[in-house]
Amino acid sequence: MTISYLLKRLGFFVLVIWVAATLIFFLPRLAERNPIVERMSETAQAAGFIGEGLAEMQKDWEAKFGLDKPLWKQYQYYLRDTLRLDFGYSLAYYPAKVVDQMMRALPWTIGLFGMATLISVVLGSLAGALLAWPKAPRFLQYLLPFFLTLSAVPYYLMGLILLFLFAFTIRIFPLGGGYSVAVAPSLSFPFILDILHHSVLPGLALVLGGVGFWALQMRAMMVLGLEEDYITFAEAKGLGRKRIFLRYALRNVLLPQATSLALSLGMMISGAILVEVVFGYPGLGTLLLKAVSGFDYNLINGVVFIIIIIIAVATLLMDVLYPWLDPRITYGRRMR
Amino acid sequence: MNALRKRLWGVAAYCRRNPKLLSGVSIILALVLFWLIGSLLVSPTRAASLTGLPSQPPSWQYLLGTDTHGRDLLAVMMVGTGLTLRIGFLAGAIGLGIGIILGFLSGYYGGFLDTVIKGASDVLLTVPLLVVLVVIASMIPGVISLNLMILIVASLSWMLPTRAIRAQVLTMREKAYIQVAKLSGMNNLEVIVKEIMPNLLPYLAASFVAATAGAVLASIGLSFLGLGPQHLPTLGMTIYWSISFAAMLRGMWWWWVPPTVIIAALFVGLFLLTAGLDEIANPRLRRGI
Numbered sequence: 001m002t003i004s005y006l007l008k009r010l011g012f013f014v015l016v017i018w019v020a021a022t023l024i025f026f027l028p029r030l031a032e033r034n035p036i037v038e039r040m041s042e043t044a045q046a047a048g049f050i051g052e053g054l055a056e057m058q059k060d061w062e063a064k065f066g067l068d069k070p071l072w073k074q075y076q077y078y079l080r081d082t083l084r085l086d087f088g089y090s091l092a093y094y095p096a097k098v099v100d101q102m103m104r105a106l107p108w109t110i111g112l113f114g115m116a117t118l119i120s121v122v123l124g125s126l127a128g129a130l131l132a133w134p135k136a137p138r139f140l141q142y143l144l145p146f147f148l149t150l151s152a153v154p155y156y157l158m159g160l161i162l163l164f165l166f167a168f169t170i171r172i173f174p175l176g177g178g179y180s181v182a183v184a185p186s187l188s189f190p191f192i193l194d195i196l197h198h199s200v201l202p203g204l205a206l207v208l209g210g211v212g213f214w215a216l217q218m219r220a221m222m223v224l225g226l227e228e229d230y231i232t233f234a235e236a237k238g239l240g241r242k243r244i245f246l247r248y249a250l251r252n253v254l255l256p257q258a259t260s261l262a263l264s265l266g267m268m269i270s271g272a273i274l275v276e277v278v279f280g281y282p283g284l285g286t287l288l289l290k291a292v293s294g295f296d297y298n299l300i301n302g303v304v305f306i307i308i309i310i311i312a313v314a315t316l317l318m319d320v321l322y323p324w325l326d327p328r329i330t331y332g333r334r335m336r
Numbered sequence: 337m338n339a340l341r342k343r344l345w346g347v348a349a350y351c352r353r354n355p356k357l358l359s360g361v362s363i364i365l366a367l368v369l370f371w372l373i374g375s376l377l378v379s380p381t382r383a384a385s386l387t388g389l390p391s392q393p394p395s396w397q398y399l400l401g402t403d404t405h406g407r408d409l410l411a412v413m414m415v416g417t418g419l420t421l422r423i424g425f426l427a428g429a430i431g432l433g434i435g436i437i438l439g440f441l442s443g444y445y446g447g448f449l450d451t452v453i454k455g456a457s458d459v460l461l462t463v464p465l466l467v468v469l470v471v472i473a474s475m476i477p478g479v480i481s482l483n484l485m486i487l488i489v490a491s492l493s494w495m496l497p498t499r500a501i502r503a504q505v506l507t508m509r510e511k512a513y514i515q516v517a518k519l520s521g522m523n524n525l526e527v528i529v530k531e532i533m534p535n536l537l538p539y540l541a542a543s544f545v546a547a548t549a550g551a552v553l554a555s556i557g558l559s560f561l562g563l564g565p566q567h568l569p570t571l572g573m574t575i576y577w578s579i580s581f582a583a584m585l586r587g588m589w590w591w592w593v594p595p596t597v598i599i600a601a602l603f604v605g606l607f608l609l610t611a612g613l614d615e616i617a618n619p620r621l622r623r624g625i
Contacts, residue, residue, distance in 0.1 A: 012459075015459060016459050020468070023468060024471055151607065168584055175585070263461065263462070266463060266464035267464070270465065270466035270557060273467070274560050274561075277560055289561050289562070292561050292562060303467075304470060308467065311463070315462050
């Protein structure tokens with residue numbers, strides 16, 4: 001791995017974050033919805049006060065939040081604040097700060113999404129490789145249509161179905177949430193067990209929704225990989241089946257899997273967010289739903305931005321690790 | 337007549353070799369028929385709220401029961417299937433259209449434009465699009481109409497078609513028949529329309545189906561967060577309402593099961609269609625069957 005590749009990749013990372021931040025800043029300003037006015041008229045109505053002086057109040061607030069300044073100045077401030085991860089106060093849960101709320105939700109999402117992704121990629125790749133392996137047990141062949149169906153059904157529908165089957169009909173798992181109300185959050189064994197118990201169904205929804213995709217992709221790669229000369233050579237040498245499968249066939253086709261993992265993380269986290277909504281899991285997805293339904297503009301911005309950062313960082317890490325996984329790849333030098 | 341029969345026979349023989357394409361087309365056709373025949377038999381007005389008794393289980397009067405607002409769910413399913421298909425197909429078509437233009441500009445003409453277009457689609461592809469759509473949709477004042485929904489979803493469904501078309505055009509541009517066409521006096525536009533486009537057709541079809549699936553996925557995702565067309569009974573909104581009125585806990589399975597099944601069938605159908613079209617476009621895959 002060369003320094004110039006690393007720099008280039010870091011540059012791309014910064015570019016992605018900047019483009020995302022800019023989109024988030026300018027897109028809402030194309031619409032005419034004013035969060036301050038909406039918030040004020042809502043509170044005014046709730047208090048039964050029909051607004052004299054609302055216009056002056058609006059001006060005051062706009063001055064306070066810097067909304068009376070020209071757009072490019074606002075953009076400058078926005079970039080500066082975003083760089084410091086300062087997203088201001090939540091409008092719906094004032095005086096809570098957006099950052100605090102996000103930090104509370106973040107571990108839930110990262111834990112659930114990370115574990116589920118890991119499991120589904122490993123399981124799916126293994127199953128897909130076996131599907132293409134001619135010496136694998138016969139029954140595996142019948143799994144193919146099953147995987148085909150699984151890969152097409154979106155995560156959140158899987159979540160709904162699981163919820164109905166294993167929480168409503170057979171009541172072995174909780175209906176939602178991250179932990180039981182009756183248990184006080186602490187770092188004790190029963191609490192951790194409780195968290196795991198609550199994360200089984202959302203995790204399973206993510207794993208089932210993802211495993212088919214990885215299996216199909218792996219199978220397609222494996223079919224091509226098995227035709228390579230080095231497989232024939234390994235067979236001719238008389239190597240054991242297990243060794244050929246693991247060391248020669250599987251290992252070589254794992255690399256494209258890593259590439260497509262980096263590319264599809266964005267899609268997958270969108271699915272994870274919606275699964276959280278289905279289960280009321282206390283992560284970023286549920287927070288986003290709350291923010292949207294309360295029209296909490298700052299919170300929406302913050303959650304959206306943090307999700308984009310998570311994915312950008314994960315992709316960056318994978319790209320940096322990739323040359324280490326595959327010694328054939330030497331970025332930054334011309335390959336011929 | 338004989339030629340036509342021969343041709344039909346050829347199509348049928350091909351379908352037997354490509355069962356994915358056949359089953360994909362059949363599922364999508366079945367859904368379209370369900371919508372068309374359904375809207376002839378059952379009046380779509382029954383899909384509006386307060387037109388029936390609330391929360392009825394399935395009976396002869398209401399074959400799929402009614403929801404809390406007194407919508408006849410059979411009618412809702414028929415109207416909703418149509419609406420969801422329309423969002424998907426139109427947004428997919430817009431995405432493909434933008435993709436064709438950008439893909440050709442980028443792949444055929446190259447240069448500075450290529451750098452910009454490729455860069456933009458690469459950057460946007462790594463961003464989780466659903467959340468960007470959430471930002472757009474949440475800032476729209478008032479109720480989101482169907483056309484607006486289509487535009488919102490379409491606005492970010494052009495990147496994959498652009499990339500796929502660009503890659504194909506890049507390799508096709510160098511082929512000998514393009515050189516011949518140019519030497520025989522065709523201008524660039526003629527080369528694109530008469531020589532490259534016909535060869536791209538399978539790829540265009542596959543891109544269109546993939547863009548459609550993406551658009552449906554995005555529109556249902558937005559609906560799940562309450563950002564869908566709230567006054568319309570799309571499949572996504574039906575599930576949204578069923579969740580927010582706790583249909584599952586109240587045992588009203590007839591409210592959420594039918595839309596779930598239809599959406600699942602739609603995705604399976606689109607997926608099989610993409611796989612089948614890929615096989616036409618990419619003969620190398622055929623060996624893997």
